[in-house]
Amino acid sequence: MAVSERTTGTPQPIGFSRSTLGRVGLVLRWIALLIAVVLFLVPFYLILRNALSTEQDITAPDWTLFPSHLQWSNITELFNDTTVPMARALFNSAVVAILGTAGQLLLASMAGYGLARIPYRHADKIFYAIVATLMIPAAVTFIPSFIVVSSLGWVSSLRGLIIPTLFSGFAAFLFRQYFLGFPRELEEAARVDGAGYFGVFWRIVVPNSLPFFAALAAITFIGNWNSFLWPLVIGQDSSSWTIQVAMSTFITAQTINIHELFMAVAVSILPLVLIFAFLQRYLIQGVTQSGIKD
Amino acid sequence: MSAPAKASADPAAPGERQGTRRRRHKGIAGNALWFWIFVGPFVVGLLIFSYLPIIWSLVLSFFEAYNTATPSKFVGLRNYVDMLTDHNFLSSLGTFTIFAVFIVPLTFVLALALALLVNQVKIARAFFRSVFFLPTACSYVVASLIWKLSIFNGVRFGLANTVLGWFGIENIAWLSTVDPPWYWIPLVTVRLWLQLGFYMILFIAGLQRISPTLYEAAYVDGAKPGWQVFRYITLPQLRATSVAVLILNLIAAYQAFDEFYNLVGNVNYARPPLVYLYSISLGSIQDLGHGSAGALILAVIIMIVTLLQNRIFGFGKAGD
Numbered sequence: 001m002a003v004s005e006r007t008t009g010t011p012q013p014i015g016f017s018r019s020t021l022g023r024v025g026l027v028l029r030w031i032a033l034l035i036a037v038v039l040f041l042v043p044f045y046l047i048l049r050n051a052l053s054t055e056q057d058i059t060a061p062d063w064t065l066f067p068s069h070l071q072w073s074n075i076t077e078l079f080n081d082t083t084v085p086m087a088r089a090l091f092n093s094a095v096v097a098i099l100g101t102a103g104q105l106l107l108a109s110m111a112g113y114g115l116a117r118i119p120y121r122h123a124d125k126i127f128y129a130i131v132a133t134l135m136i137p138a139a140v141t142f143i144p145s146f147i148v149v150s151s152l153g154w155v156s157s158l159r160g161l162i163i164p165t166l167f168s169g170f171a172a173f174l175f176r177q178y179f180l181g182f183p184r185e186l187e188e189a190a191r192v193d194g195a196g197y198f199g200v201f202w203r204i205v206v207p208n209s210l211p212f213f214a215a216l217a218a219i220t221f222i223g224n225w226n227s228f229l230w231p232l233v234i235g236q237d238s239s240s241w242t243i244q245v246a247m248s249t250f251i252t253a254q255t256i257n258i259h260e261l262f263m264a265v266a267v268s269i270l271p272l273v274l275i276f277a278f279l280q281r282y283l284i285q286g287v288t289q290s291g292i293k294d
Numbered sequence: 295m296s297a298p299a300k301a302s303a304d305p306a307a308p309g310e311r312q313g314t315r316r317r318r319h320k321g322i323a324g325n326a327l328w329f330w331i332f333v334g335p336f337v338v339g340l341l342i343f344s345y346l347p348i349i350w351s352l353v354l355s356f357f358e359a360y361n362t363a364t365p366s367k368f369v370g371l372r373n374y375v376d377m378l379t380d381h382n383f384l385s386s387l388g389t390f391t392i393f394a395v396f397i398v399p400l401t402f403v404l405a406l407a408l409a410l411l412v413n414q415v416k417i418a419r420a421f422f423r424s425v426f427f428l429p430t431a432c433s434y435v436v437a438s439l440i441w442k443l444s445i446f447n448g449v450r451f452g453l454a455n456t457v458l459g460w461f462g463i464e465n466i467a468w469l470s471t472v473d474p475p476w477y478w479i480p481l482v483t484v485r486l487w488l489q490l491g492f493y494m495i496l497f498i499a500g501l502q503r504i505s506p507t508l509y510e511a512a513y514v515d516g517a518k519p520g521w522q523v524f525r526y527i528t529l530p531q532l533r534a535t536s537v538a539v540l541i542l543n544l545i546a547a548y549q550a551f552d553e554f555y556n557l558v559g560n561v562n563y564a565r566p567p568l569v570y571l572y573s574i575s576l577g578s579i580q581d582l583g584h585g586s587a588g589a590l591i592l593a594v595i596i597m598i599v600t601l602l603q604n605r606i607f608g609f610g611k612a613g614d
Contacts, residue, residue, distance in 0.1 A: 136344070261439065
């Protein structure tokens with residue numbers, strides 16, 4: 001696990017050189033770093049600036065760094081606009097992201113545990129059948145999946161948005177790898193006390209694996225909240241739009257003002273910014289765990 | 295990130311298995327039952343939502359299937375031939391190729407540069423890492439919206455044109471100018487902004503796995519700090535990470551959809567494969583036969599490229 005980064009920082013090559021050249025390099029590096037910081041933060045600044053501006057401020061020919069006054073009423077304007085089902089879209093996104101994440105973790109963790117710990121003759125074959133799905137590029141499957149989901153009559157429904165996304169072969173794979181490394185002694189102790197697989201899993205394994213669950217949950221939640229292609233395919237009427245589909249629809253439409261749209265953006269990224277603020281440690285673990293498959 | 299030591303040192307396994315059997319009174323059958331209780335729901339879902347769609351799609355690709363998922367007219371390989379000779383499909387593959395040529399090397403170099411910069415600062419490192427990682431919180435829709443309506447909107451109040459205006463440069467219609475193809479600038483920068491932080495995190499993790507003793511040894515051996523150390527220590531040590539970054543990035547680029555759809559829409563000059571497949575199979579005419587054939591062709595291309603990349607870079611051989 002990640003040891004506190006301050007202690008593991010590699011000795012920097014610049015640390016060895018005390019020459020003027022080294023010092024110039026150091027200054028250049030700091031300049032590069034600060035320019036990068038500004039470039040990365042500009043879009044966030046634009047969200048806030050536009051979300052709290054009047055339309056005149058945004059479209060004025062002369063660029064202003066700050067709006068002439070902060071128009072907080074843009075929030076109420078957004079939610080009172082009957083042409084934009086923003087509240088409904090936020091609700092849909094919340095349901096999709098929460099149930100999708102919970103369902104995916106539940107299914108994948110149980111499958112991963114079964115594959116890692118329950119001896120069964122055909123376990124290997126099942127495992128290979130799951131890993132094989134990792135070979136199929138995810139986005140290419142939207143047409144085939146649409147065919148199945150439309151046959152089930154799930155188009156434009158929350159079921160259609162959530163259920164097909166629950167079965168992640170990659171998540172099951174990660175859980176299996178993780179549970180293979182889970183200390184067996186803990187499970188043994190519970191088993192001696194008479195617990196079966198179910199009891200061991202829920203009372204010992206899960207409570208002792210919460211950081212791993214949190215890491216995968218944070219990534220899955222963000223992925224679900226920001227997902228666009230599948231909700232676009234499934235959300236064929238506005239009652240089933242997620243927030244991403246709703247915002248996308250109004251990028252080109254004339255029915256919404258720019259300041260309103262940017263207020264929608266600000267509201268839509270709020271949950272994720274909170275996750276970043278409070279769960280960043282888990283998030284970074286999740287990225288490093290799922291980014292490199294080994 | 296895992297603790298593999300436990301799994302290998304495993305003399306207790308047979309005993310544990312017998313113990314389970316004794317308590318459960320059902321032996322192997324009990325284990326099989328529990329295995330299916332744990333794994334069954336997942337496997338059933340995978341069959342319905344992964345395997346069934348692929349098989350169904352494979353079948354559909356041999357049929358004429360307009361607005362129906364249960365077609366009756368078998369056309370053999372015609373859908374495949376149509377797609378492989380379809381000018382629009384081929385040009386969408388061309389669009390992807392140009393996109394990949396820009397995005398893959400740029401992402402690699404810039405993400406590595408950010409990782410090196412962040413890893414070298416001694417103060418406020420967590421702050422810098424967070425700033426570069428934060429765009430990961432935004433969706434492609436959100437970023438496209440900012441890019442299209444506030445930075446590259448092509449009119450006077452857009453940020454890009456405002457900045458160029460300071461230098462006396464005329465307004466540029468970023469997203470609709472085909473000659474020169476200015477639209478690539480928003481399309482590439484939006485993805486860079488969104489994904490650099492993610493790959494930077496992977497590189498930082500890789501950098502922190504490099505043993506400090508290697509750098510000390512290089513110093514003792516008289517390697518010049520800076521480029522020489524980077525070239526002969528850092529870069530080779532990052533091999534596994536680099537390969538992972540390249541592969542993930544290329545696969546993601548093949549599946550580009552969100553920013554193209556939201557920034558330029560279904561236009562013939564910048565239409566990647568997924569936008570084209572979306573438009574023919576889920577647009578006004580739902581041509582699921584050609585759509586399925588195109589999706590399968592694309593899937594095969596991606597798999598071949600992935601395998602080739604693995605072969606070329608020897609993925610898995612060079613653990614770090």
